[in-house]
Amino acid sequence: MAVRIFRDRAEAGRDLADRLGAFAGRSDVVVLALPRGGVPVAAEVARALGAPLDVFVVRKLGVPGYEELAMGAIATGDVRVLNEGIVASLQIPPYIIEAVAAQEHEELLRRERLYRGGRPPTEVRGRTVILVDDGLATGATMQAAVEAVRQRKPGQIVVAVPTASRDTADRLRRLADTVVCVVLPKPFQAVGASYKDFAQTRDDEVRDLLKRAEGPADPAFVVAERQAAKPEAADFTGTDLAATDLSSLESAIVPLRGDARDYDPLLALIGEARFVLLGEASHGTQEFYRERAEITARLIREKGVTAVAIEADWPDAWRVNRYVRGDSDDLDAVEALGGFRRFPTWMWRNTEMVDFVEWLRSHNQTLAPGVPRVGLYGIDLYSLHASMKAVLRCLDRLDPGAAEAARARYACFDRFGESGQVYGFMTGLKGVGSCQEPAMAQLLALQRRTRDTLAWVCSTDREELFNAAQNARVVQSAEAYYRTMFLEEESSWNLRDRHMAESLESLIAHLSGQGSPAKVAVWAHNSHLGDARATEMSERGELNLGQLMRERYGRAVYSIGFTTYAGTVTAASDWDAPAERKRVRAARPGSHEALFHALGAGRFLLPLTPGSPQADLLRPARLERAIGVIYRPDTERRSHYFRACLPDQFDAILHFDETRAVTPLEYTAGWESGEVPETYPVGL
Incomplete structure (x- = not known):
């Protein structure tokens, strides 16, 4: 039997509304959408049921340094929900929770102002609340929303979505009073797989849908508001500026x-x-x-x-770094760039890059003894398996016992093969566990033990230990990146750029430790x-x-x-x-x-x-x-x-x-x- 594919979120909302007919015309019903993707779906549901529509903004509280791991959430109406298991197991102190909550509260208020203007949140006490999103993958945000709404004493909570993972729907049935879902694809791949058009919902679309739900508005006001929110350039052949x-x-x-x-x-x-x-x-x-x-x-x-940081994978760039610093056996820049074999190879294996790498090596050769040589470093995160191998190679040489422990942790990835995308896809399926914990554990182990390099391995090879720690960071970030890319619309981008920033911070600290600020x-x-x-x-x-x-x-x-x-x-x-x-x-x-x-x-x-x-x-x-x-x-x-x-x-x-x-x-x-x-x- 063919799986239902929705044309877009509006069609999905109409199909979902058909499943919610029992709630039509009831004065106690309110529809709350999880922005942004849930709003076009919820707008159709609210219209069909004759119910008021509002947004329910939820912000995840990520563990500092591992933001993809939720220690709780805050939501509309000053509601806070904590994952006590995560907080206890990681021993997160209250002041850290407060700091993260304060930061996310600012973003929550910004979105509240953006979507709702000056209107207060819809009162839900004693009412039937229908929480709507465009689909459920892990269901983490919806779970936080259910728990947050529950604190506001509603009469009943209904979770309503067009598509969901069967596992996630079953879990939410234990939290909500009712879960309504149009399709439960098997196997579940991603929310977007149930839509022909799964384009990102824009903030101005959310505002427009909420305004329409309030009732007729002055058309001139709506046009003016849209123009103010997003200025449109004129259709000109060169410039919209005056000659002066x-x-x-x-x-x-x-x-x-x-x-x-x-x-x-x-x-x-x-x-x-x-x-x-x-x-x-x-x-x-x-x-x-x-x-x-x-x-x-x-x-x-x-x-x-003293350093050039490039949008490239750490282990491939590290090989070039060794060449420009005179520490490798590569014969020339072309050979030193040999690690860049993953698509897109031309991004760093090109003639301009060869010229620059050779210049950098020549420059370093002119420096007096004791003057720091200029290095070249990668700050991207795609090298999941290459970075695991680099960690093991370093530890095999410096600490065989630590290498054995690392090999045991990284063995979790073996069943997924060499593709990060396959890992991300498979861990989104029912019953397939992720390697998040072992990857994080190995990073923390390396970070703890490299704080005292000499006491650990009786070696002054500070550069190689830094290389190992950075590769462990890449493994942890790459695991999270590939795991989230099939589950959430935006988080993989943010995770990647946060990784770049963290890698740069580590590099800056490493280089600054050699003398003057990097x-x-x-x-x-x-x-x-x-x-x-x-x-x-x-x-x-x-x-x-x-x-x-x-x-x-x-x-x-x-x-x-x-x-x-x-x-x-x-x-x-x-x-x-x-x-x-x-x-x-x-x-x-x-x-x-x-x-x-x-x-x-x-x-x-x-x-x-x-x-x-x-x-x-x-x-x-x-x-x-x-x-x-x-x-x-x-x-x-x-x-x-x-x-x-x-x-x-x-x-x-x-x-x-x-x-x-x-x-x-x-x-x-x-x-x-x-x-x-x-x-x-x-x-x-």
Whole structure:
């Protein structure tokens, strides 16, 4: 029998309402939606039942350092629920709980204001409460919501969802009075698998649905509210700015002419910042790699930067680190980059990266004895199995007893094979346990024992012990990342960027322990380094590395975004597909890139100093393009654009109007031939 697939959340809500007919027309019923995905479903339920609709905001209280592990939750109406088992087993002190709760309370209040305005929460005492979400995977948020609503003394609690894991539904039946579910897929894969359209629900959609549920509104007010919430750029061919404003922007740019002093103004702007974040608008543009390398070389020579942290897996980058520091047997940079064999290989195995790695090694060879050598480090988390092997190799050499204990812990992963995605999928199925606890236990064991390196192994090999501890951190984070990517809409992104931030923090502490405070250049995509609070990401509850670094270090961080208008890029059409040299379409009207193209300057630096005329002119949100390892021109607006307030996102912009694809070290005839132009065979 075919499994029911809903067209979208609205259709799922109508089907769910049919199952709730017994509650129609009752004055004691109230429908509470879990935002954001639950609101379109609940809106249909409330309309069909003739019941009032409201949101019930729940915020998980994550264990510090392991935020994906919930020690409790807070919810609408100053309700707090604690997982006493987690709190007791981890011996979490009350002041930690209070600190986390205070932080999450701020976000809860923000969402309350955003969704409800000044309205108080709907009274539920003595009433029948129907809690609605778009589906249940682990059910952690719904469980917290049930427990929180229970504290407000309702007459009855009904959990209603279109789709759910059978296991989760059974567990919730022990907590709620009634559980209503349209489909219980077997096997259950993910909530999104029950929908044809499972696009992210936006905050403005939530507000609109809640307003409609209140009753007729003044159409002019609704239009004005939407325009205020998300300014829409005009459909223009180049810019929506007046000629005088364009002239003001033109006077602020610093042309890049290709000479040795091009970046003097940028280094002056960077000043004494300890952390320079160098972005990119794609993972396959030659100019982005080349210019980052040139800027980084000057930061190393002139500003005392001692580390380059890149959006790459730790063990593969560690091999390159050993090469540039003169500690490896690799013959050259091409061989040192040999660890980067996982898709997308071209991201770090490319000709520009070879040149930079060789420069870095040569620079280190010129340093006097005792002067710290510059290292290159990875801060990403995809190397689940490679990092486990690296931990075991290090411990086998330094402490065989600890290696045996680590091998026993990591054996949990053996039954899932080598794929992290398979691990994530399988652990979401009924009766399949995860490896969360052994991964965490190994990280904690290494962290405890490396606090006193000499007492542990009678060795001064501080670098290798740091390498082992970082690999254990990767295993713990990768386990959580793959496990959550099939269960929740957003948490895997946040977990990944938190891991990047934690890895950077560990690196900073490690390097600072060798003398003066560390200075680091960070290479990653604009979407990781530009402050998420200035983009649509924040509306989805997402954060990123750039935001976390600014929150932690303030003005010690200087963030530089890179943009392009058109050209070519190395990218794939699908995950794990071959690299292609693709043509980058001209930037869309209404975008920052189209505006920069209209200036006619080609290549330039644009400082976004707060209070400057150019920062004020660029403050209205516009479209910004982001090309990752996959580029799909046919769905470019949906797949590669988002809205951003550029002066709040970056401290400066480097724009290269026409760019070229980076050259992979290994490429196919398909890459060499490139993409056929749209005008073929008519245009010339």
